[in-house]
Amino acid sequence: MLMTVEEAQQRILSDLPPVMPKERVPLLQALGRVLAEDIISDEDIPGFTNSSMDGYAIIAQDVQNANANHPIALTVKGTIAAGHPSHQPVHHGEAYKIMTGAPLPPGADAVIQVEWTKKLSDNQVLALAPVRSSQNVRPQGQDIRRGDIVLHAGHPIKPPIVGILATLGIATVSVYQRPKVAIVSTGDELIEPGSPLGPGQIRNSNSYALAAAVLAAGGEPWVLSPAKDTKEAIRAKFLEAATQDIILSSGGVSVGDFDWVKDVLSEEGSLDLWRVNMKPGKPVTFGHLHGHPFFGLPGNPVSALVTFELFVRPVIREMMNVHQWQRTVLSLPLYESFTEIQDRRHYVRSRLVQEGEQVYVWPYSKQDSAVQTSWIGVEALMIVPENSGPYQAGDKLPVMLIPADV
Numbered sequence: 001m002l003m004t005v006e007e008a009q010q011r012i013l014s015d016l017p018p019v020m021p022k023e024r025v026p027l028l029q030a031l032g033r034v035l036a037e038d039i040i041s042d043e044d045i046p047g048f049t050n051s052s053m054d055g056y057a058i059i060a061q062d063v064q065n066a067n068a069n070h071p072i073a074l075t076v077k078g079t080i081a082a083g084h085p086s087h088q089p090v091h092h093g094e095a096y097k098i099m100t101g102a103p104l105p106p107g108a109d110a111v112i113q114v115e116w117t118k119k120l121s122d123n124q125v126l127a128l129a130p131v132r133s134s135q136n137v138r139p140q141g142q143d144i145r146r147g148d149i150v151l152h153a154g155h156p157i158k159p160p161i162v163g164i165l166a167t168l169g170i171a172t173v174s175v176y177q178r179p180k181v182a183i184v185s186t187g188d189e190l191i192e193p194g195s196p197l198g199p200g201q202i203r204n205s206n207s208y209a210l211a212a213a214v215l216a217a218g219g220e221p222w223v224l225s226p227a228k229d230t231k232e233a234i235r236a237k238f239l240e241a242a243t244q245d246i247i248l249s250s251g252g253v254s255v256g257d258f259d260w261v262k263d264v265l266s267e268e269g270s271l272d273l274w275r276v277n278m279k280p281g282k283p284v285t286f287g288h289l290h291g292h293p294f295f296g297l298p299g300n301p302v303s304a305l306v307t308f309e310l311f312v313r314p315v316i317r318e319m320m321n322v323h324q325w326q327r328t329v330l331s332l333p334l335y336e337s338f339t340e341i342q343d344r345r346h347y348v349r350s351r352l353v354q355e356g357e358q359v360y361v362w363p364y365s366k367q368d369s370a371v372q373t374s375w376i377g378v379e380a381l382m383i384v385p386e387n388s389g390p391y392q393a394g395d396k397l398p399v400m401l402i403p404a405d406v
């Protein structure tokens with residue numbers, strides 16, 4: 001019986017290297033990184049009570065009976081722009097013209113938006129509607145209170161987080177270093193992009209796809225030149241790669257005459273796991289090389305990326321102290337029948353289709369693990385249990401959502 005994906009994940013994650021060391025980077029360079037410190041605010045945000053509308057700062061009670069037929073006149077005492085606080089108090093019957101974001105003057109408790117008023121002169125305005133106390137007012141500390149823990153270490157830094165850090169006045173931020181990931185493709189047939197192909201040769205695409213996947217997961221790829229299919233060439237490359245935090249190889253993990261990866265791994269480190277009940281990716285290999293996690297990913301391009309997604313990405317995320325790396329899995333109805341039956345759990349490259357309120361999963365027709373174009377536009381991997389099916393349109397299956405950048 002082959003190991004399940006969950007058993008393999010458990011095995012791999014039970015033996016994680018320590019979380020990466022920290023480093024301090026300028027705010028914008030923190031994008032895509034992971035916070036290595038709790039962020040505690042030493043300010044209220046907003047720092048002062050302010051208006052959420054362009055209008056007039058007033059005392060709400062003054063206009064409680066106002067309407068279009070019975071407007072109430074107020075005396076305009078001045079104008080308050082954002083960045084220019086006024087310390088003059090507002091008295092009954094008075095208003096200050098105020099702009100969005102400008103500090104509320106003392107005495108005012110509401111803002112009537114400009115559309116609900118009629119200007120009579122530079123110092124007289126009519127209120128055409130009532131406002132409640134606090135209406136159109138953003139109180140000091142509404143968003144964040146001084147002393148709040150706003151973010152915890154381990155939080156991924158996406159664009160809105162950059163904005164929050166800037167709001168808090170943080171110019172440099174402590175983040176975890178990116179795990180360095182060595183990538184070694186194996187195979188006599190491999191030629192680099194940019195060079196012409198000879199007979200029987202193909203382009204080395206896995207090194208590039210895996211390096212891109214490492215970057216998207218937050219790691220730092222280091223691509224070595226491919227190793228030829230000899231045991232000694234593979235050993236030499238693996239030893240060169242073993243200086244990095246994680247080592248990935250592609251190819252040479254099946255049962256072919258030139259599949260040396262497992263032998264070299266056993267001799268130089270430990271082979272902890274081989275073969276998982278999944279398609280694509282069955283011959284995936286895991287172990288340790290000089291104390292670092294080693295993944296022998298299958299050479300088929302789709303198998304390499306699916307096994308990266310399920311086994312390597314979680315390790316990269318965990319090493320940056322991110323524990324929420326699981327993708328969302330939904331149960332969705334099939335858009336069309338799916339008749340392929342496999343003896344392994346099948347991760348099926350699929351799109352999503354919306355009709356009215358209902359979202360359907362729509363597998364691509366070509367699912368061979370060498371067909372790379374079925375990645376184009378992929379939004380999900382549909383998970384079909386082994387030895388199950390055929391499925392009809394409308395039957396529900398679990399669907400793992402894949403963000404567009406994967």
Ligand SMILES: Nc1nc2c(c(=O)[nH]1)N[C@H]1C(S)=C(S)[C@@H](COP(=O)(O)OP(=O)(O)OC[C@H]3O[C@@H](n4cnc5c(N)ncnc54)[C@H](O)[C@@H]3O)O[C@H]1N2
Pocket residue numbers: 185186187189190202203204205206207250251252253254255256259280281282283297298299300301303369370
């Ligand atoms: N007798 C059996 N044969 C195979 C089995 C099996 O169980 N019994 N499993 C198949 C499965 S499943 C997979 S997946 C592949 C994986 O094989 P390897 O990891 O040993 O990969 P290779 O044989 O080296 O290559 C497979 C395929 O991928 C192409 N490739 C390899 N490296 C790259 C690269 N860097 N860029 C682009 N393409 C690459 C290679 O040319 C082959 O076509 O084994 C099956 N066989």
Ligand code: MOO
Pocket residue numbers: 278279280281282283298300303369
């Ligand atoms: O499991 Mo392999 O990855 O499909 O051809």
